Amino acid sequence: MRKIADSNHFQFINNNHSYYYKNKEHVDEKNEFDVLLELNDTHKKAVKYKGEFWNYVTLVDDKHTQGWKIHISSTIENYLRIFYLVSKYCISQNINFKYIKNMKMYRLSHDKSYSRESAGKFIVIYPCEKSFQTVIESLYKILHNFKGQYILSDKRYKDSQCIYYRYGEFYPIYVLNELGVKESFILDDNNNYYKDERLPYYKKPHWVDNIIDELYLEEKESLLLKEYNITSVINFSSTGGTYIGSKNNKEFIIKEARAFTGLDRTNNYSKDRLLHEKKY
Structure with missing residues (x-):
């Protein structure tokens, strides 16, 4: 059985409550992320949806259910600046993205008890595949001097300290396993279910080609x-x-x-x- 911290049960026990239930007490009050989004979305073209952990910003009707996505990490010192710059770029380029909804969730995602494979993910960007390299290179230039947590499930982009990427779900297919845990799946090249595992190391699905053809910098050993x-x-x-x-x-x-x-x-x-x- 998986550790609590490595499963979605963590969302249920983080309530300081006697009963085991999912936390629904997060009040959707306007926060600094909402203010920065309004500053960037001057033409009011973004469709926004507030989830329990993530807030979603849709700028184009994209039917892709899976593909290459970009994860942005940050620090407590730079998260607002990173959010402003990334959301401004995505809105200007009509790229869908999601972000951690508030500071309570931000701190939760940086907590020691949070799952290793998901920790540190602050903003998730969903570019179309044909523009992926342009988008990630543009973000690399915008965020070149920023730092953030290393995202274990992903591949680092060049020498960036806050930009990572992996292939996975955009709109997941959810299936309950034998333990009652909700797991997400994507489709392989034969339209069979393939478990979209978040692992504490980078793993590319076997049928997917590398999106970026480059000589990667070797990670420094301790x-x-x-x-x-x-x-x-x-x-x-x-x-x-x-x-x-x-x-x-x-x-x-x-x-x-x-x-x-x-x-x-x-x-x-x-x-x-x-x-x-x-x-x-």
């Missing part, structure tokens, strides 16, 4: 982890792993803190807390 022989894993979370390793015949517990993960109420990240733990 110099610290290379010094140790990792023998087992104690735990994984969205902030990183806790491992048992050895060096020079001594055994150690090794803690990982991924950049811009585990945002807490004091606006500190997991890296800040781990440095504090090391100090004291």
Whole structure:
């Protein structure tokens, strides 16, 4: 069975309530995202729909149910600026997108307990395939100096620190599995169901060709982890792993803190807390 944090059960238990039910207490009050959207949508051409976790902005009637999509991450310091720039670009280019609806959901998506494969996703952009490379390159230029959390399920675009992409559902086909968990599917090249898995690593469906033909920069390996022989894993979370390793015949517990993960109420990240733990 999957961990609670890796399933949609997390939405049901995050209520501080005695009963197990999905949280429907999110009041759709006007927030900073709505204000920025209004500034960018001067011609009032966007059709907006408010969901429980995401808000959706439709600018073109696109019938594609799956394809290549772009994920944008951010930090607590730059999220408003990123939202303004990305929404402005998408509206000007008539590109559909969705975004985390408010700050409560934003903080939830950066929480240590949130699923590793979904953590950090702030804005999701749905370009048509023929313009995908133009769109992602334009966003790369717009957001070149911005940072955000690494999205584990995706491929990083060039050397960007906030732009990632993967192939998956636009409008998912939902099926309940034997555990009663709702899972999403796409169709393969033979129109058979193919599970659209969100994994803590990048995986492209076998029948899909790479959308971008380029030499990818190799991800930097942890110099610290290379010094140790990792023998087992104690735990994984969205902030990183806790491992048992050895060096020079001594055994150690090794803690990982991924950049811009585990945002807490004091606006500190997991890296800040781990440095504090090391100090004291």
